[in-house]
Amino acid sequence: MRYVVNRMTLSDLPRVLEIEKLAYPTSQWPESAYQRELRENRWAHYLVVRDTLVRDQPAPSGGDALLARRAFPFSMFHSAKPATSDPELASIVGYAGLWLMYDEGHVTTIATHPSVRRRGLGELLLVHLIDIAMEIGARWVTLEVRVTNASAQALYHKYGFQIVSTRPHYYSDNNEDAYIMWTDEITQPKYQAFFADLKTKLYDRLSRDEMVMS
Numbered sequence: 001m002r003y004v005v006n007r008m009t010l011s012d013l014p015r016v017l018e019i020e021k022l023a024y025p026t027s028q029w030p031e032s033a034y035q036r037e038l039r040e041n042r043w044a045h046y047l048v049v050r051d052t053l054v055r056d057q058p059a060p061s062g063g064d065a066l067l068a069r070r071a072f073p074f075s076m077f078h079s080a081k082p083a084t085s086d087p088e089l090a091s092i093v094g095y096a097g098l099w100l101m102y103d104e105g106h107v108t109t110i111a112t113h114p115s116v117r118r119r120g121l122g123e124l125l126l127v128h129l130i131d132i133a134m135e136i137g138a139r140w141v142t143l144e145v146r147v148t149n150a151s152a153q154a155l156y157h158k159y160g161f162q163i164v165s166t167r168p169h170y171y172s173d174n175n176e177d178a179y180i181m182w183t184d185e186i187t188q189p190k191y192q193a194f195f196a197d198l199k200t201k202l203y204d205r206l207s208r209d210e211m212v213m214s
């Protein structure tokens with residue numbers, strides 16, 4: 001498959017932070033927070049998604065391979081060109097994280113580079129997080145999301161998350177409220193069948209898109 005999901009490592013952080021600035025322009029986690037998560041938090045699971053097209057066929061200036069495939073005027077928007085020429089780093093196009101707290105999986109972050117949105121990659125990351133949650137024995141998955149963040153909410157709704165409550169003024173940059181969303185019990189056959197169906201459709205979509213691109 002063109003897109004692969006790997007565990008995040010410390011050496012991925014320069015590119016993760018680059019994407020973080022674009023994905024969360026008003027409030028980013030500092031590098032030290034990610035370092036702590038990766039080094040010290042045994043309950044944390046962080047992932048990156050890589051575009052192997054960028055990694056395996058790097059253009060002379062790294063991520064330009066992506067841009068070369070995007071017709072004008074789309075090539076004008078949100079350059080995917082990373083600051084690095086290291087193809088391994090340049091190929092990272094998104095990331096996500098989850099903590100296990102008791103029997104709850106808590107999604108801490110999920111982001112894709114603006115140049116690759118609406119291709120199913122946010123969904124691919126969420127699927128991997130839910131898979132991890134299932135593997136490590138979580139019974140539910142939960143998260144907070146800005147009340148104005150309709151695109152993220154749509155992604156979560158698609159995977160069965162429902163708004164259960166609101167946390168007023170949760171975001172300190174603009175005092176915005178957060179919705180708290182929860183899945184149904186992910187250990188139940190009903191959720192597992194629902195999840196398996198979405199996953200099959202996603203992988204079909206990603207491999208179809210891959211065939212169109214090649």
Ligand SMILES: CC(C)(COP(=O)(O)OP(=O)(O)OC[C@H]1O[C@@H](n2cnc3c(N)ncnc32)[C@H](O)[C@@H]1OP(=O)(O)O)[C@@H](O)C(=O)NCCC(=O)NCCS
Nearest residue numbers: 023110111112117118119120121122123145151152154155
């Ligand atoms: C939220 C985010 C990760 C989605 O990533 P993405 O790669 O564009 O998402 P996908 O292409 O996998 O979309 C999957 C589903 O999410 C929903 N969705 C995503 N973007 C959407 C949009 N702009 N409008 C409506 N629905 C959207 C749709 O249900 C979509 O399914 P579909 O393709 O069958 O319609 C991305 O927009 C992002 O990085 N945002 C900035 C960071 C952020 O807000 N993170 C969430 C913090 S809680």
